[in-house]
Amino acid sequence: MSEVRRKKVKELLQMEAGADVLAKGWVRTKRGNKEIVFIALNDGSTVRSIQIVADKNADTEPVLSRITTGACIGVRGKLVASVGSGQAVEIRAQELTVYGECDPVRYPLQKKDTSFEYLRTVAHLRPRTNTFGAVLRLRSQMAFAIHAYFHSRGFVYLNTPLITASDAEGAGQMFQVTTLDLNNVPKNKKGLPDFSKDFFGKQTSLTVSGQLEGELGATALGEIYTFGPTFRAENSNTPRHLAEFWMIEPEMAFYDIRDNMDLAEDFIKSLVRYALEHSREDIQFLNDRYDDGLIARLESVVNTDFVRLPYTEGIRILQAARDAGHRFEYPVDWGTDLQSEHERYLVEEHFKKPVILTDYPKDIKAFYMKQNEDGKTVRAMDVLFPKIGEIIGGSEREADLQKLEARVDELGMSRKNLEWYIDTRRFGSCPHSGFGLGFERLLLFITGMQNIRDVIPFPRTPKNAEF
Amino acid sequence: MSEVRRKKVKELLQMEAGADVLAKGWVRTKRGNKEIVFIALNDGSTVRSIQIVADKNADTEPVLSRITTGACIGVRGKLVASVGSGQAVEIRAQELTVYGECDPVRYPLQKKDTSFEYLRTVAHLRPRTNTFGAVLRLRSQMAFAIHAYFHSRGFVYLNTPLITASDAEGAGQMFQVTTLDLNNVPKNKKGLPDFSKDFFGKQTSLTVSGQLEGELGATALGEIYTFGPTFRAENSNTPRHLAEFWMIEPEMAFYDIRDNMDLAEDFIKSLVRYALEHSREDIQFLNDRYDDGLIARLESVVNTDFVRLPYTEGIRILQAARDAGHRFEYPVDWGTDLQSEHERYLVEEHFKKPVILTDYPKDIKAFYMKQNEDGKTVRAMDVLFPKIGEIIGGSEREADLQKLEARVDELGMSRKNLEWYIDTRRFGSCPHSGFGLGFERLLLFITGMQNIRDVIPFPRTPKNAEF
Numbered sequence: 001m002s003e004v005r006r007k008k009v010k011e012l013l014q015m016e017a018g019a020d021v022l023a024k025g026w027v028r029t030k031r032g033n034k035e036i037v038f039i040a041l042n043d044g045s046t047v048r049s050i051q052i053v054a055d056k057n058a059d060t061e062p063v064l065s066r067i068t069t070g071a072c073i074g075v076r077g078k079l080v081a082s083v084g085s086g087q088a089v090e091i092r093a094q095e096l097t098v099y100g101e102c103d104p105v106r107y108p109l110q111k112k113d114t115s116f117e118y119l120r121t122v123a124h125l126r127p128r129t130n131t132f133g134a135v136l137r138l139r140s141q142m143a144f145a146i147h148a149y150f151h152s153r154g155f156v157y158l159n160t161p162l163i164t165a166s167d168a169e170g171a172g173q174m175f176q177v178t179t180l181d182l183n184n185v186p187k188n189k190k191g192l193p194d195f196s197k198d199f200f201g202k203q204t205s206l207t208v209s210g211q212l213e214g215e216l217g218a219t220a221l222g223e224i225y226t227f228g229p230t231f232r233a234e235n236s237n238t239p240r241h242l243a244e245f246w247m248i249e250p251e252m253a254f255y256d257i258r259d260n261m262d263l264a265e266d267f268i269k270s271l272v273r274y275a276l277e278h279s280r281e282d283i284q285f286l287n288d289r290y291d292d293g294l295i296a297r298l299e300s301v302v303n304t305d306f307v308r309l310p311y312t313e314g315i316r317i318l319q320a321a322r323d324a325g326h327r328f329e330y331p332v333d334w335g336t337d338l339q340s341e342h343e344r345y346l347v348e349e350h351f352k353k354p355v356i357l358t359d360y361p362k363d364i365k366a367f368y369m370k371q372n373e374d375g376k377t378v379r380a381m382d383v384l385f386p387k388i389g390e391i392i393g394g395s396e397r398e399a400d401l402q403k404l405e406a407r408v409d410e411l412g413m414s415r416k417n418l419e420w421y422i423d424t425r426r427f428g429s430c431p432h433s434g435f436g437l438g439f440e441r442l443l444l445f446i447t448g449m450q451n452i453r454d455v456i457p458f459p460r461t462p463k464n465a466e467f
Numbered sequence: 468m469s470e471v472r473r474k475k476v477k478e479l480l481q482m483e484a485g486a487d488v489l490a491k492g493w494v495r496t497k498r499g500n501k502e503i504v505f506i507a508l509n510d511g512s513t514v515r516s517i518q519i520v521a522d523k524n525a526d527t528e529p530v531l532s533r534i535t536t537g538a539c540i541g542v543r544g545k546l547v548a549s550v551g552s553g554q555a556v557e558i559r560a561q562e563l564t565v566y567g568e569c570d571p572v573r574y575p576l577q578k579k580d581t582s583f584e585y586l587r588t589v590a591h592l593r594p595r596t597n598t599f600g601a602v603l604r605l606r607s608q609m610a611f612a613i614h615a616y617f618h619s620r621g622f623v624y625l626n627t628p629l630i631t632a633s634d635a636e637g638a639g640q641m642f643q644v645t646t647l648d649l650n651n652v653p654k655n656k657k658g659l660p661d662f663s664k665d666f667f668g669k670q671t672s673l674t675v676s677g678q679l680e681g682e683l684g685a686t687a688l689g690e691i692y693t694f695g696p697t698f699r700a701e702n703s704n705t706p707r708h709l710a711e712f713w714m715i716e717p718e719m720a721f722y723d724i725r726d727n728m729d730l731a732e733d734f735i736k737s738l739v740r741y742a743l744e745h746s747r748e749d750i751q752f753l754n755d756r757y758d759d760g761l762i763a764r765l766e767s768v769v770n771t772d773f774v775r776l777p778y779t780e781g782i783r784i785l786q787a788a789r790d791a792g793h794r795f796e797y798p799v800d801w802g803t804d805l806q807s808e809h810e811r812y813l814v815e816e817h818f819k820k821p822v823i824l825t826d827y828p829k830d831i832k833a834f835y836m837k838q839n840e841d842g843k844t845v846r847a848m849d850v851l852f853p854k855i856g857e858i859i860g861g862s863e864r865e866a867d868l869q870k871l872e873a874r875v876d877e878l879g880m881s882r883k884n885l886e887w888y889i890d891t892r893r894f895g896s897c898p899h900s901g902f903g904l905g906f907e908r909l910l911l912f913i914t915g916m917q918n919i920r921d922v923i924p925f926p927r928t929p930k931n932a933e934f
Contacts (some may be wrong), residue, residue, distance in 0.1 A: 006721060008621065008689065024721045027685075028894050043720070045621060072686075072895040074721075077920035100866070100896030107894050123892070124680075124887040127687035136688060140624040147614050154475065154512060157607040161925040162696050163642070163711050165932045175630070175666065176649065177642045177673065179700045182660040185649050193649040199642070199700055199710065201930040206630075206644065212590075213925060213934060219539075220493075220594035221511035221603060222475065229629050229695065237670070243666065245629050254473060257917070341832045399567070415792045420591040420934050427574050427592070428493050428539040429567030433769055458628040458680060463668035465632045467680060467887050 004076065010045035017081045017089050023050060023386070024074045027067055027102075032056065035449060037064055041075065041091075047134045051082060051090035063096045070102030070109060070128070076098045080113055113129065116454055123458055124467045134282035135447050135455055142439070142446060143227070145274035149267060150225045155250065158217040158224040160210030163229075165202050166417055174205035175233045175243075194300070206231035211434060212368070212421050214251035215397060218432050219424045225250040227439075235462050239451040242440060244460040251434035257370070257379040257396040260433035261356050264383055264392050265306050268437070273302050275446050283446075291448035297386060298446070306354040309346075311377070314357050317350055318342055330439070337364045343389045355384045367407045369395040388445050394435025401425040471543065477512035478667045484548045484556050490517060493595060494534055494569070499523065504531055508542065508558075511594070514601045514752045518549060530563045530872040537569030537576060537595075583921055590925055591934045598756070601749035602914050602922055605742065609906070609913060610694070612628055612741040613715055616734060617692045622717065625684040625691040627677030629698075630646050632669050633884055641672035642700045642710075647802050673698035678716050678901060679888050682864060685718035686891045692717040694906075702929050704919040709907060712925040713725035718901035724837070724846040724863040727900035728823050731850055731859050732773050735904070740769050742913050750913075758915035764853060765913070773821040776813075778844070781824050785809055790925070804831045810856045822851045834874045848902070861902020868892040 006022045007015075015021075025043030032038050037056050040049035052075050054060055067073055074097040081088040103112075107120045109129065119126040123303035126132040150157065163177050179199040180186065188194040195203045210226040217224035226249045234241060255263070275283060276298055287294040318332040330339040340356075346355050359372060360380040383392035398404045404425050408415050415422065424430075443455035453459035458467045473489045476481075480486075488583040492510030499505050504523050519542050521527055541564040544889035549557040571577075575589045575731055576596065586593040593599040617624065630644050644667040647653065655661040662670045677693040684691035693716040701708060708913060722730065743765055754761040785799040797806040805824075813822050826839060836845035850859035865871045871892050875882050882889065891897075910922035920926035925934045 010621070011658070024897075025689075026897075044623070044690075070895045072897040099898060100892070100894070102895045103893070108890075109894075124890060125687070127684060133688060136625065136684070137623055139626070140618075140622075142628075143624045144614055144618045147611055151607075152609045154477070155607075156602065156604055157513070157610045158611075158924060159606070159696075159713060161711060161927060161934070163698075163927050163931070163932055166934075175644050175646060177644060178649065179642060180649065181647065182643065182649070182652050184649065185652060199702075199929060200927070200932040204932050216591045216934070217594060217603070217924065220592070221600060222492075223511075229626075231630075235666075244628060246626060301791065411530045423575075423591060426570070427567070427576075428537045428569045429541040430491075430493075431566060457625060457684065459668070460628060460630050462666060465628070465630055465667040465669065465671050467628070467633075467683070 006074075007040065008045040009048065009050045012050050012079065012091070013046065013048055013087065013089065015079055015089065017079050019079045020259055021076065021079050021091060022076050023052075023091060024099075025072070027069055027071045027073060028130075029069060036105050037409075039067065039073075039075075041073070042130075042133075044133055047130050047137075048087075051084060051087060052077070052093050053090055054093040054096060055430045060096070063098060064096045064135050067096070068102055068104045068107075070104075070107045071098060072100040072102075073098050074440075087329055103128075116451060117464070120437075120459070127457065130285065132454075134170055134285050135443070135449060136457060137283050137453065138279050138447055139443055142271060142275060142442060143281045144313050145271050145278075146227060149270055150223075150250065153222040153223070155225050156217065156221045158210075158214060158221070158226055159228065160207070160213035160217075160226050162207050162229065163200070163204050164207045165200065165204050166212070173232050175207060175231050177204045177206060197428065208232060209247065209249065211249050211251065211436065212418075214249050215368075215421070215424055215432065218251035218253045218434065219428070219430050222254075223250070223252045237462055239453070242452055242459055242461060243455065245452075245456065246439035248437045248439060249434060251432065253430050253432045255396075255433040256431060256461070257358065257381060257433060260394055260435060261308060261358070261381055261395060264381070264394060264435050265356070268383065268442075269302050269390065271442065272446065276302070280462060286448050294448040301354060301385070304353045306356050306383070307351045308356045308358065310359045311357050311361065311380075312359065314338070314346055314355075318345060321345060321350070335361045335363065340389050343384045346387050347384045347389075354386070357382050357384060365395070367411050367413060368397050370398045371403055371407070385445055388441055391441050391445065392435050392437050394433065396431070396433040399425060399429045399431050401429060473541075475512040476508065476510045476515065476517045477557070479517050479546065479553065480513065480515055480556065482546055482556065482845045484546050486546045487543070488546050488558060489541065489543050490519070490549050490558060491566075492539070494536055494538045495535055495597075496536060506534065506540075506542075508540070509597075509600075513601055514749050515554075518551060518554060519544070519560050520557055521560040521563060527563070530565060533565045533568050534563070535569055535571045535574075537571075537574045539567040539569075540565050583918060587926070588922055594924065597752065599921075601752050602910070602916060603924060605746050605749050605914055606910055606922065608746045609738060609742060609909060610677060612738050612745075613694060616737055616748060617690075617717065619932070620690070622690040622692050622719075623684065623687070623688045625677075625681060625693055626695065627680035627693050628672050629669070629682075629696065630671050632667065632671050633679070640699050640701050641675060642698050644671045644673060646885035675699060676714065676716065676903065678718065678903065681716050681718035681901060682835075682888070682891055682899065685720045685901065686799045686895070686897050689721075690717070690719045704929055706920070709919055709923065709926055709928060712919075712923065715904045715906060716901060718899065720897050720900060722843050722863075722900040723898060724825065724848060724900060727861055727902060728775060728825070728848055731848070731861060731902050732823070735850065735859065735909075736769050738909065739765050739913065743769070753915050761915040768821060768852070771820045773823050773850070774818045775823045775825065777826040778824055778828065778847075778870075779826065781805070781809075781813055781822075785812060788812060788817070802828045802830065807856050810851045811853075814851045814856075815853050821853070824849050824851060829855060832862070834878050834880060835864050835871070837865045838870055838874070850902075852912060855908055858912065859902050859904050861900065863898070863900040866896045866898050868896060897907075
């Protein structure tokens with residue numbers, strides 16, 4: 001029997017009874033009586049465990065006594081039809097091996113506290129729970145679905161830099177990156193930190209977006225996307241903010257805002273469809289355990305046309321609702337950014353489906369967005385989702401050199417620091433568009449989890465960089 | 468004809484003559500005579516350009532005069548059989564649109580200087596060259612091949628953190644991440660920087676490896692891989708070093724070193740095979756332009772079994788070569804790390820094929836590697852490649868709690884900082900292995916490029932963080 005190769009639990013659960021098998025994994029539970037022991041064994045390949053049945057006798061007692069919740073074991077045995085409910089097959093153990101014991105007194109994953117708050121304090125072990133196993137498998141599946149989506153359409157995956165000397169979106173929210181001795185920062189003649197002595201010879205930070213570099217790629221390679229970590233040194237301790245998170249930013253030459261909306265809608269529907277098709281078991285688990293509206297919500301997104309609505313129309317709808325007696329905490333005025341309550345009203349109450357809001361006032365949007373002819377709005381587009389709010393933000397980009405430079409000046413930004421970016425408009429400028437999707441925002445929607453710290457393996461938040 | 472949808476150049480070149488088409492892209496070259504103009508149009512979808520043929524007359528002259536190298540244009544016309552060599556079809560232009568002109572005097576991508584050194588200074592535009600288009604498409608293809616390889620085998624893609632408070636591999640080489648005011652660093656009572664006031668409440672840096680967190684994933688989910696940016700604040704100005712680069716780090720529960728070697732060899736062969744099958748055109752271009760041994764080198768790797776050799780045997784071979792008169796610059800002594808010249812001798816001269824060197828002296832390898840019974844060596848494995856040297860480094864990991872703790876103590880490392888990592892050996896410890904592949908090292912091999920700064924879009928090196 002020694003030539004039997006180990007099979008993963010996921011495979012074993014799909015096999016017919018009868019085979020000699022070898023399984024390895026971690027003990028989720030162990031129970032039994034004087035004669036027989038039942039072990040639920042999980043190896044991370046699926047949310048389901050396989051049941052191991054072992055006889056209890058003088059021969060097996062020494063090894064069985066070492067097997068407790070959390071222990072790592074190997075089992076040789078025969079796959080047999082299971083009489084228990086919830087599984088077709090189980091393993092009748094013939095040989096048990098303990099790879100690693102697990103002290104039940106000290107093991108942090110005990111039944112006593114399984115709150116998400118507690119599990120965050122043992123984030124190094126929480127992937128061993130059913131919930132975080134499911135979430136992390138879903139995260140992996142979604143990442144693959146994203147790469148497969150763009151790859152099949154000929155997009156080039158572009159790795160934009162993490163360390164950057166540009167501060168296009170405001171340095172205040174950025175993490176500094178330095179090799180200067182913080183204990184004794186060298187100063188220049190003006191008494192300021194002497195960044196010429198720093199590793200890169202200038203002040204550098206962690207990127208807040210790969211978009212500007214993404215546009216360099218799109219205006220050469222046609223269609224690109226980024227998918228990598230981004231950073232915000234924002235002191236926000238909320239269930240929606242991370243200091244380190246992952247972003248997907250496609251950028252496409254020759255796309256106008258309509259092409260951009262078509263892509264965004266198709267993209268996100270494809271991802272949700274992929275999750276429903278390829279990760280049904282994990283989604284079902286999360287649906288049944290935490291959020292019985294999850295699957296219905298996912299299916300509704302796949303099967304509906306998103307509303308496309310100019311911001312100005314959205315404001316009118318909100319004002320009409322207010323005038324008809326709906327209470328909003330924040331005022332609804334043209335020219336101000338929508339609050340979460342406004343977005344949710346449009347999506348969850350008025351339209352009851354995802355909404356793509358377009359043509360925002362230029363003063364609340366970034367300098368690179370294409371200016372409309374009205375002189376007041378830009379070709380922005382935000383995709384608003386039920387429960388999540390803004391899940392995608394994008395725009396057609398300003399392709400006109402003069403307009404772009406004027407906007408940079410108007411906002412008091414440094415043209416000099418942006419020369420490399422402005423070059424794309426100077427040399428063979430091209431109409432183009434793009435958008436950004438926060439990966440963890442997507443995962444909140446796909447998993448139904450409530451806190452963004454629970455959809456990334458090791459969350460970084462104010463005062464927390466453990467593990 | 469207005470309903471004709473734009474097609475990419477790659478598609479157009481594969482079509483039959485006869486169709487009405489619309490192409491958009493950037494002008495690579497323009498030439499002609501008094502009656503006719505030939506434009507080579509490229510849109511980044513392929514290394515090849517499509518030829519546009521336009522009549523020169525009073526009607527077309529105003530638009531043709533605006534079309535120069537680098538300009539962005541759209542062409543409506545008919546796809547016709549080409550009489551020229553090197554292409555089956557070309558576009559007979561009926562309507563030309565200029566999206567963006569390109570001042571030929573100021574455009575940085577002129578024929579006059581196309582050296583790689585020069586192109587690095589205009590890295591924001593170099594993706595518009597044939598060479599960097601090919602390299603960046605290959606980079607994207609390889610990234611997809613990596614994800615597809617692991618995904619098809621059930622590995623979970625795990626995003627390990629970039630910002631870390633652990634310094635397992637030595638803080639001296641790490642970039643500090645901080646929001647402290649460098650102009651006025653707050654001090655604690657001891658007069659040292661007061662990191663309790665920093666964003667994370669402690670000293671943090673950019674990760675040099677996701678491996679330790681990867682092991683947390685593997686000992687819960689079974690098989691995982693990371694693929695993300697890593698950082699070294701090493702002041703090395705060489706063609707082989709980047710301060711920011713991308714790493715792939717698979718980590719697998721229940722794999723011993725032999726399984727690990729099997730995976731590494733199969734993995735890298737699959738990637739090379741994928742490149743040959745899916746990116747033949749770009750590889751052929753690089754082969755023909757720069758390195759006519761490239762394709763032969765790639766094919767030889769796919770079609771050969773890698774040598775597997777203990778370090779001690781390798782030393783014997785090198786010493787025998789030395790004794791027989793081969794001149795090495797560095798001494799060949801058991802216990803010292805191999806130099807590039809030694810690795811290349813084994814790979815390129817002695818075996819003439821890739822070599823997996825195993826069982827290195829423990830003193831030159833990391834603390835987490837599984838100790839062999841001889842007390843002197845560890846179950847390390849380095850994959851050595853022609854021209855590149857070490858392309859993969861890995862090992863079976865030490866699964867024994869006591870041995871791991873003893874080694875941590877022996878090396879004077881802080882057990883306290885590693886408690887979370889050591890917990891994997893404390894609770895259900897499991898035999899496991901893993902390795903790391905530097906993505907840019909792989910790309911040097913696949914593309915035949917000589918300098919690592921030319922296989923990443925925006926290289927970060929000492930004194931350089933442009934764009």
